[in-house]
Amino acid sequence: MTLSAWEEPVLDSDNPDPGKLVAELKARAVALGFDSFGIAPADARPDLPEKLNAALASGWHADMEWMEETAERRGSPKGMWPEARSVIVLGINYGPETDPLAILEERSLGSISVYARNRDYHEIIKGKLKELAGLLARRSGAEVKVFVDTAPLMEKPLAEAAGLGWQGKHSVLVSRHFGSWLFLGAILTSAELPADAAHVESCGSCTRCLDVCPTNAFPGPFRLDARRCLAYLTVEHKGSIPVEFRAPMGNRIYGCDDCLAVCPWNKFASVSREAKLRARPELERPxxxxxxxxxxxxxxxxxxxxxxxxxxxxxxxxxxxxxxxxxxxxxxxxxxxxxxxxxxxxxxxxxxxxxxxxxxxxxxxxxxxxxxxxxxxxxxxxxxxxxx
Structure with missing residues (x-):
């Protein structure tokens, strides 16, 4: 859900009931610059271990051995932290102001993925999450843990369970308000908080994200083979770029935005707020x-x-x-x-x-x-x- 309509609530005690506590957390999230907020039970996605194991068995994780090594913990928040009762998932809009695919026609320039044109998003989000988690801990007395893509936590399916959007056919979270452009962070807590309704998958018959992929990295809808993905090959892969993917790389020098940029939901993205992340000009057209x-x-x-x-x-x-x-x-x-x-x-x-x-x-x-x-x-x- 979008946070744009929330206002700072007036609390009548230092120990609010769960509804008032969530209202305060939402209001503080707005002040910190978050655009989306949702809550899911820690055990909201019992289907994840089976899906993860199937992907690993197919080798779609390429040489990211850490995914296999952490599979047991990655399959569920409770697998990583048994005391977890609720997951708060938050998002920040990083949508670009111009079409990120236009630069692909200018071969004298390097194309850098939109998410990497600003400061490291881990650092941008982590401090905000810690502040929000601290507020939750003070108000509830519950334990909290903060995650920004740095631990075996599957933020995207949890964001779907928390109502922020749904995982599209390109495997990235899609929001009705921000398209495919949300940085995600999560707070695990031992507090049992009222959950939001999960978002239903809303891609319909559209396959634009699958069709645009320059390396055919999608074996099918909702399935991504990292071994063929330019985002993986240019960022995570440590060896030489396989020959068959070099020409399709074009001028992409870090990441690949093709499947995100063609998502039709991007056109419904909310008008950027003041907290929107801005790209460094020197990284837009290097x-x-x-x-x-x-x-x-x-x-x-x-x-x-x-x-x-x-x-x-x-x-x-x-x-x-x-x-x-x-x-x-x-x-x-x-x-x-x-x-x-x-x-x-x-x-x-x-x-x-x-x-x-x-x-x-x-x-x-x-x-x-x-x-x-x-x-x-x-x-x-x-x-x-x-x-x-």
Whole structure:
């Protein structure tokens, strides 16, 4: 539900009844800048362990071993914290002011996922959640725990159970008020709070999010195979980008917004409030020619406070070099060549691929010298075109 209509309630005691307590929490959430608020019982989704285990058995989690290692706890809030009675789920609208897909046509620029164009959302939300959880603890005497995508808690299905929206066919939460653009955070508590009604799935026959995926990462509606997802490959994946996904990557250098951006519910998004997150201008239209020249210190400076910093300099250059290879811009060839001698084989391999894409004759000309001193088998395979 949207919070825009709530006002600060007047409480007549320091120990309000559950209804008054929830009203106070909602009002405080508005003041903190949250856009959505809902409550679900901690055991509201008994179906989650079965669904999670099926996804893991199919290998859709790719090399995110932590999902398998935490499966027992991830399947239920009570599996992680047996004392949990209620889950408060909150959302902050981060919807973009312009079409995030328009930049995909400008191949000299790098496309950064909307969520990463501001400060790290973990830091943005965590402090607000802690303040709200502290209020709950003081008023109720109950225990509380705060989570922002940093523990084995399945926020999206819990947000659906709490009435914030529903998990769309792209697996992301969809809200009638904010489309596919909500940052989520959760508070687990030992207090038993009055629950909101779960939201019904409202995608209907629409398949736009599935159809737009550049790598066919959806085996079917409501099912996502991370092994084919550019959001996973450019952010979580630690190795080289698989060859079959490099051309479809285009100029996406961090994340992929395609399935979110085409959701029809986005057009019904509420008008942004003052608390809306604003993108850093320099991250909206960054030039590949500048990004590919960033050394580690420059990378850390440019992306200070950004989630992009977490992937590290080498993986960032890997992504940028793939985008450069897709740019069809021969003026970038010298900048690619400058990365052929990188200390990191992931960077060298991506540079070889980019050079062979942009200037195959030049790649043949310089390749013999580089191959003679190359010890990494994967990079050698890039030079010969035999990479799997």
């Amino acid at each position: 030039r590949l020619a500048e990004l590919v020249q960033l050394e580690d210190a420059g990378f850390r400076t440019v992306f200070a406070g950004s989630p992009i910093k977490r992937i590290g300099h080498a993986r960032f250059l890997r992504n940028v070099l793939i985008a450069v290879g897709n740019s069809a811009d021969p003026s970038l060839v010298p900048l690619v060549e400058a990365r052929l001698g990188s200390d990191d084989p992931i960077v060298r391999g991506a540079a070889v691929w980019a050079l062979r894409r942009l200037a195959p004759e030049r790649a043949e000309e310089v390749g013999l010298a580089y191959r003679a001193r190359e010890s990494n088998s994967s990079v050698l395979a890039e030079w010969t075109g035999e990479i799997a």
